[in-house]
Amino acid sequence: MTDFQYYFHQLPCFNCKKTTVSTDLGWLTEAMKDDVLAQASAIIEQGNVEADLWVKVTCTEAQAREYLLLNFFGYSDAELAGQVEADDEKEVAEEIAGLLADGVAVFEHEIALQSCTGCDVN
Numbered sequence: 001m002t003d004f005q006y007y008f009h010q011l012p013c014f015n016c017k018k019t020t021v022s023t024d025l026g027w028l029t030e031a032m033k034d035d036v037l038a039q040a041s042a043i044i045e046q047g048n049v050e051a052d053l054w055v056k057v058t059c060t061e062a063q064a065r066e067y068l069l070l071n072f073f074g075y076s077d078a079e080l081a082g083q084v085e086a087d088d089e090k091e092v093a094e095e096i097a098g099l100l101a102d103g104v105a106v107f108e109h110e111i112a113l114q115s116c117t118g119c120d121v122n
């Protein structure tokens with residue numbers, strides 16, 4: 001079993017910056033989600049609201065594998081148990097090996113802010 005869940009959170013519309021909209025945070029653990037939201041609020045409080053917010057997600061080596069497979073390789077949490085293709089495992093292992101420092105890997109994590117129905121920006 002994985003500790004990762006797919007999270008959403010009410011974040012400001014990137015256009016009017018006032019109305020909050022349900023926004024995808026992606027696959028994270030609960031601790032990562034709290035950390036991501038703290039970083040996102042800090043960015044928003046500074047007034048730097050862009051359509052894409054970039055935050056950092058810190059993973060242990062084991063978490064990094066699941067983080068990549070879920071967020072970037074499109075696996076479901078159920079598939080992580082044993083249906084991961086060998087090529088994907090290899091690619092993930094190589095990426096983690098390149099990132100791992102002091103036992104953790106730090107990923108740049110994108111949160112795409114939405115527009116509210118009032119703004120209706122395409």
Ligand SMILES: [Zn+2]
Pocket residue numbers: 013014015016017018019115116117118119120
């Ligand atoms: Zn708006």
